[in-house]
Amino acid sequence: MADRNSELSAYVLLTRRATMRVDMAKVKELAALPWADAVTALVEAPSDGQLAPTSGESDDIVGWWMGRMVLPEAGLIDRMAFFWHTVLTTHRYAAGYQQLIGPQLNLLRRNALGSFRTLLQEFCVDGALIMYLNANGSTAEHPNENLARELMELFTTGVGHYSEADVRAAARAMTGWQVEDGSYAVRFDPARASTEPVGFLGETKQWDVASIVDRLCDHPATAARIAAKLWYHLVGTELGVPAAADLGAWWQGQQLEIKPLVTRILNDPELRAEHYRRPRSGFEWYLAFQQVTAADLNELWIPRHLGQALYEPPNVAGWPVGERWLDADSVLRRTSLSLYLDIDKIPGGAAATVDEILDRCGLLVVGDATLDALSRAGEGTRLDDASLAHLRWSIALSSPEFQLT
Amino acid sequence: MTAGPRLTRRQMLGGLALGGGAGAASWAVGRRGGSPTATPETTPGPTGAPVAGGAPTPAAAPGLTAVDALPGLLTPAPVEQRILVVIELEGGNDGLSTVVPANSGRYYDLRPRMSVKADDVLPLDDEVGLHPELTGLWRRQKAVVEGVGPVDGSLSHFEMVARWETGDPTGRNSIRSGFLARLADALDTGQGTVGLSVAGFTPRFHNAKAPTLSIDSLDQLSVLTEDEWIYPVYRRKVAGITGGPMASRLAASWQQLLEIGGALQTSTALPNGVTKLDKADPMVADGGELGVGLATAAQLLEADIGLRIVHARLAGFDTHDGHEWKYPDLMGKVNAAVDGFLTRMHALGWGNRVLVATTSEFGRRVKQNGSGFDHGAASTMLLFGPVLPGRYGQAPSLADLDANGNLKVAVPFDVYLGTLAQTWLGVDAASVLPSAPEVLPIVAA
Known part of the structure; x- marks a missing residue:
């Protein structure tokens, strides 16, 4: 290197x-x-104080967030909000009402660097999550276990620290919440909630969402x-x-x-200690690619095509982490996009030198294979200057270094 | 038209299903009693339709089981050569419009406007017939599986798609890998690319250890086949990629892609590498995204890169409204795409190697809403290829609906998936499905 x-x-x-x-x-x-x-x-760094739209289509809400992430003043808050979104997931089409996505995004951004306990408390009574995990309308008569289970399995302790009886108890204790038609406001209806004491993690009392979340945060x-x-x-x-x-x-x-x-x-x-230790996930690669190429941020099909569109996780466990993002599918899709980029959108793109290309890609540390490929690009062919630059941009964007962070 | 030939066909279809089902669970093979007396004027059209490669088959003797006793039927290729093509009808396919209970007065009572006319259906027997747009597929060797769905289902697309994808009948098993991924792993011999998805970056093959590929178009493969641009760069450079385990993983992915690229470039089936899709091909012109996907898959199957599983998709089955005009269009696409695909497979001499099987997350409500049908439960799946022709499962009763007014499930969907794995591909269902389901005898043992 x-x-x-x-x-x-x-x-x-x-x-x-x-x-x-x-x-x-x-x-x-x-x-x-x-x-x-x-x-x-x-x-x-102070919060930007900006709020996502809380009405309109979820396409626009997701687009708003991506727009924030790439602003010069964007910082750690959106990195952390993105991280929390990969842990505390919601799927926008399964959240019932598109309007609910904005409030949840604001919740994640507001608490991104705050208290995890507060973040989780607010998240567990968030309208989009309640809809997504079927807690909407979960009543004492018919408690739905989905949210209670994922709260423990995915959002807090993980398996091995609770029993099925704890899941059932938590499901009962977390009943009574619902999203109101029309206003999309989250309401707690005591008449629909279970008020009986239940035994949860070894303690029998009248539990509710707040005390369940607290207990799990103490674990x-x-x-x-x-x-x-x-x-x-x-x-x-x-x-x-x-x-x-x-x-x-x-x-x-x-x-x-x-x-x-x-x-x-x-x-x-x-x-x-080391550069390039983990893969850029599909969305991370897309944002990096977008910044280099100045591609239109509203092309929502691209992150979807790369397997990681915001608010569209494959399941409640979120997106895979690790080597999944480096498999042949990902490499082929990313390389294809790298090849078909429009270099005229990149300022000075058609005349860029190897150094300029590497700088714009943020590749200050780069391996010999990539440097060699860039310097020998077009060898044995008769490419004009713009085509040669195009090939070099493609090589940099599809290089091993650019796939990693 | 008379009822005679239809009855003959019914006997053939039903007899085969029954024969193949010997020893299986009683629910697994459903030839219902039903009325043998169809009203002749309601089911005209060609009868005794030939199966692929053969003339109309005479009435089968009761108890007939051996498929080779039926002239003209495709005999399945050896199990290690078989290929499964899964077609996802996305949005929840209305099984009652696919395989129409044309002899049921109740069907027409419940759907006064949006039923398929008995005169129009392509008869399978004296009770049901295929949707009138499925003309090409009707002439092919086929089976239908009725009453397929989740036993304790939800009406959420998202939830049900996730259950089908992971092969988890309850959605409670915390399975994070795809059913097809596990199937690909089971079929992996260390040679070639086992799975291909032409249905987008779906989780179907996620977490597969076996080599799989998902592409949206052949254009993507030009990275690997055009001898300029990036391919030669990586052909030279893969060995030179260094810098820790992540870089090694990338090098391995490139190596896999280069092998696929090499196979595509040298394939005798594709002397010029991957070609562009022929837009005039009816499969591409009339088959919608499914036709494009299957034409893409056909190219790669012809290139013989080791594929055993293909996953394709047609979206648009969520017919809450406009069912009357949307559904024929969807069936027309299925017919053009699958019929064209099978023609290509036959031309390749692979007619006995390829089984096409549909899936869909759920069926639709029996009673119509305004102009369509809301989310339902059981649906009907279609199988094309060297199956034992017939009707499998249990046609759900139109009189005995569940609390939501939906068709009750007779065949848990994991049984259907297990059948594709075990009966067709020879992979023990219990090894790829946590529920270890029983399977249906859809092909000759």
Whole structure:
């Protein structure tokens, strides 16, 4: 691997991992600071105060979010909101009403760096989630287990820390919530809720959504699991069970506040030990591709074609993580898009040099194979300059480095 | 027209189904009693339709089981050569419009406006017939499976699609890999590309360990077949990709793609590599996205890159409204696409290797709403290829509906999926489906 700019390259890594875009102006701003100060600048950046639309079509709501992610001022908040969306999933077509997506997105962005406990409390009575996991209209007579089960299996402890009886008990305790027709407001109707004491995780009392979520947040497995997921997302390595337990225990000591956890992970030397440790997921690759090529952000078919459109997870467990994003399907789809790009949309695209191409792609650290491929592109053919530039852009976008973060 | 030939055909179809079902669970093979006296004037049209490659078959003797006793029927290829083509009719297919109970007064009572006229159906026996648009497929060797669906289903597309995809009949087993992915893994011999999806980036093959490919068009493969641009770059560079496990994984993916590309470029079936689809081909011109998908799949099957499973799709079956004009259009597309595809497979000499099987997340409501049908439960699946012709499963009663007014399920969908795995592909159903379902005897043992 050649490091083309050792002063900036670590800060490119930091920007790539901690935001949804690599903006060289922002990189240079951060690179003027010692690492810990750069991390603080990212973590303490004020919220943009913007709110997603809460009416209209969900296409527009998703489009609004993508538009925020690629703004120069976008930062850690949207990286974290994206992370939370991959953990606390909802499918926009299964959420019943499109209008419910905006409020949930605002919830994720508002709490992205707040308290995990508050985030989960609000999420579990969010209208879109209630619709998605069939908690809407779940009553004492007919409790629906879907939300209760996924809350434990996916959003908190994971399997192995509760019984089927706990699922049934939690389902009963979480009844009474519904989304009102017309206003789409979430209401709790005590008349439809179960008020009987139930035994949940070894304690029999009158439980409700708030106390169930609280109890699960107190569980050490929850902190360990969520912290390990965030570690993988930001660092790109698997933490391992003992290290996850340690990080989780430490995070519990921080009252599950998200800022200290993110700060600790971003400051860990392991984060910057190596470039290109985990695959860019389909959506991450799409946003990076979009920023390089200036492709129209409203082309929602592209992230769908790449297997990761926002608010369209394949199931409630969210999108796969890891090598799935590097299989032959993904490589072929990404390479095809790389080949058919419109280089006239890229400022100076048709006349770009290899260095200019690599800079715009954020590839300050690049392997010999890619450098060689770029320098020898078009060898033995008679390509005109624009075609040669086109081929080089395609090679950079389909290079191993660009598939990874 | 008289009732005679129809009865003959019914005996042939029903007799075969019964024969093939010897030893199976009683519900597994459903030849219902039903009235043998169809009103002749309601079911005209060609009768005793020939199965592929043969003349109309005479009445089968009761108890007949051996398929080779039936001249003209395709005999399935050895199990290791068989290919499964799954066609997803997305949105919830109205089984009562696919296989029409044309002899049921109740059907016409419940659907006064949006029924298929008895005069128009393509008769299968004296009770039911295929939708009138399925003319080409009606002439082919086929079977239908009635009453297929989830036992304790939901009316949510999302939920039911997820259950079919994962092969999880309850949706409670936390299965995160696709049924077809597990099937591909079971068929993987380490050679070639096992699975192909022409239905978008779907989870069907997600988490498969076996090599699978999903493409939206042949254009995508030009990356691999045109000897300029990126392909030669990677042909030179794959070995040079270094930098940790992720880079190795990428190199492995490129290696797989280069092998597919090499196979496409050298295939004797495709002397010029992958060609563009012929837009004048009726399959492409009239088959909608399904025709395009199956034409794409046919190209890759002809290139013989080792495919055993193909997944294709036709969307638009969610006919809450406009059923009357939407449905014939959908069936016309199915007919053009599948009939054209099978013609190509026969031309390849693979008529006995390929089974086409439909799926759909659920059926539709029996009673019409304004101009369509709401989400239902049981639906009817179609099989084309070297099957034992007949009606399988249990035609759901139009008199005994569930609490939502939907057809009750007689064949849990995991039984249907297990049948495709075990009976057709020789993969033990229990090894790919957590419910370890019983299977239907759709092909000669």
